[in-house]
Amino acid sequence: MDINxxxxxxxxxxxxxxxxxxxxxxxxxxxxxxxxTSDPYAIWVSEVMLQQTQVDTVIDYYQRFMQALPTxxxxxxxxxxxxMSLWQGLGYYSRVRNMQQAxxxxxxxxxxxxxxxxxxxxxLKGIGPYTGAAIASIAFNQVEPAIDxxxxxxxxxxxxxxxxxxxTATKRLFKEILDQLIDPNRPGDFNQxxxxxxxxxxxxxxxxxxxxxxxxxxRSFQHKTSQLYPVKLKKTKQKQELKLALYLVNEKGQMLVRxxxxxxxxxxxxxxxxxNLNDIATLNQSTAIKGLALQQFFSQDQVAEWSNExxxxxxxxxxxxSVQGPIKHVFSHRIWQVYLLPVVYSKQSEKLLEALWLMxxxxxxxxxTTYAQLATSTLQKKLxxxxxxxx
DNA sequence: AATTCGGGGAA
DNA sequence: TTCCCAGAATT
Numbered sequence: 001m002d003i004n005x006x007x008x009x010x011x012x013x014x015x016x017x018x019x020x021x022x023x024x025x026x027x028x029x030x031x032x033x034x035x036x037t038s039d040p041y042a043i044w045v046s047e048v049m050l051q052q053t054q055v056d057t058v059i060d061y062y063q064r065f066m067q068a069l070p071t072x073x074x075x076x077x078x079x080x081x082x083x084m085s086l087w088q089g090l091g092y093y094s095r096v097r098n099m100q101q102a103x104x105x106x107x108x109x110x111x112x113x114x115x116x117x118x119x120x121x122x123x124l125k126g127i128g129p130y131t132g133a134a135i136a137s138i139a140f141n142q143v144e145p146a147i148d149x150x151x152x153x154x155x156x157x158x159x160x161x162x163x164x165x166x167x168t169a170t171k172r173l174f175k176e177i178l179d180q181l182i183d184p185n186r187p188g189d190f191n192q193x194x195x196x197x198x199x200x201x202x203x204x205x206x207x208x209x210x211x212x213x214x215x216x217x218x219r220s221f222q223h224k225t226s227q228l229y230p231v232k233l234k235k236t237k238q239k240q241e242l243k244l245a246l247y248l249v250n251e252k253g254q255m256l257v258r259x260x261x262x263x264x265x266x267x268x269x270x271x272x273x274x275x276n277l278n279d280i281a282t283l284n285q286s287t288a289i290k291g292l293a294l295q296q297f298f299s300q301d302q303v304a305e306w307s308n309e310x311x312x313x314x315x316x317x318x319x320x321x322s323v324q325g326p327i328k329h330v331f332s333h334r335i336w337q338v339y340l341l342p343v344v345y346s347k348q349s350e351k352l353l354e355a356l357w358l359m360x361x362x363x364x365x366x367x368x369t370t371y372a373q374l375a376t377s378t379l380q381k382k383l384x385x386x387x388x389x390x391x
Numbered sequence: 392a393a394t395t396c397g398g399g400g401a402a
Numbered sequence: 403t404t405c406c407c408a409g410a411a412t413t
Contacts (some may be wrong), residue, residue, distance in 0.1 A: 050410040057399060091397025094411080128410045148408045168392075195408055204406065205402060236394085265396075331397060378398060
């Protein structure tokens with residue numbers, strides 16, 4: 001895949017393109033909070049939040065985060081609880097953990113000053129090719145194209161690039177082209193101008209305005225083939241999982257919650273303890289522990305009856321009126337159907353908990369006030385809504 | 392090269 | 403429903 005198959009602009013046309021794009025940007029660029037600062041740390045925070053996350057979603061999170069942790073040092077020293085609270089609901093929680101790790105690196109290796117080159121930025125956790133180039137260009141005027149989904153869509157349409165944008169070779173092609181196009185005098189503005197062009201004009205589905213600001217440079221526009229680009233192959237579909245969340249309240253009115261640990265989804269966030277129900281169909285011949293679990297929730301006869309049938313959840317729901325849900329929670333690659341089971345605390349349920357889980361520090365009994373201060377996922381907030389309705 | 396990480400907005 | 407979003411780390 002050679003760049004010359006797609007790219008044949010003269011130096012004059014390249015310069016015309018830069019001038020046209022930046023003139024459009026100067027008039028039509030979005031006014032965003034992180035564009036009102038030149039603080040590299042603030043730009044860094046914004047870029048990490050914006051990974052796979054829409055601008056409108058990020059704005060409030062960004063304002064709160066910068067108010068709470070205004071400097072690299074503050075971020076480096078922040079307790080994990082605060083980080084998770086600031087990030088709760090935003091998704092991709094490893095982003096904030098990686099960013100704090102990188103902040104510590106900046107403090108120890110760079111005297112608290114963000115490094116200025118792409119090469120150095122790439123050594124920091126959570127900073128990849130896009131984010132590194134974005135920080136380098138916007139905060140430090142380095143001539144590095146920040147190639148995100150917008151730039152790929154715009155570039156694919158300008159040059160009618162009929163290659164799958166997910167592939168490494170295609171990303172390399174985009175970089176070769178954009179290395180030619182980027183304006184060495186205003187690299188940060190160039191990148192952001194293309195982002196705005198992708199977000200405001202050359203969107204995934206909207207028709208272009210008339211006149212289209214890049215009409216003279218957009219082959220797909222001239223050929224009326226814009227909808228064909230970019231080329232992207234289908235994603236694999238998500239796997240379904242059944243979960244049962246325990247809404248267990250003790251005699252003091254405290255409920256049991258658990259913080260998800262390393263290796264689990266939604267790490268660091270608090271939830272009701274959850275059982276994986278995909279396994280329950282095989283519980284009767286499985287361990288005594290699982291058998292004990294079932295006996296608690298369902299009668300032994302029911303277990304025997306259900307164990308070799310499909311659709312046991314539907315049966316369980318019919319027989320156990322107290323089971324609520326399911327609520328559906330969609331991840332990038334998984335779909336959870338989560339049922340909620342209210343459980344009255346007793347000696348038996350205590351035994352059950354110890355049989356099901358190692359009751360370590362990840363578990364806590366909390367009252368509603370304390371609970372409200374814990375960082376929880378959007379999934380858990382959905383469970384809150386249905387338990388409140390029933391109570 | 393493919394998979395794993397959340398959640399929401401919009402068609 | 404499906405797609406996409408200012409992607410990176412891990413396998």
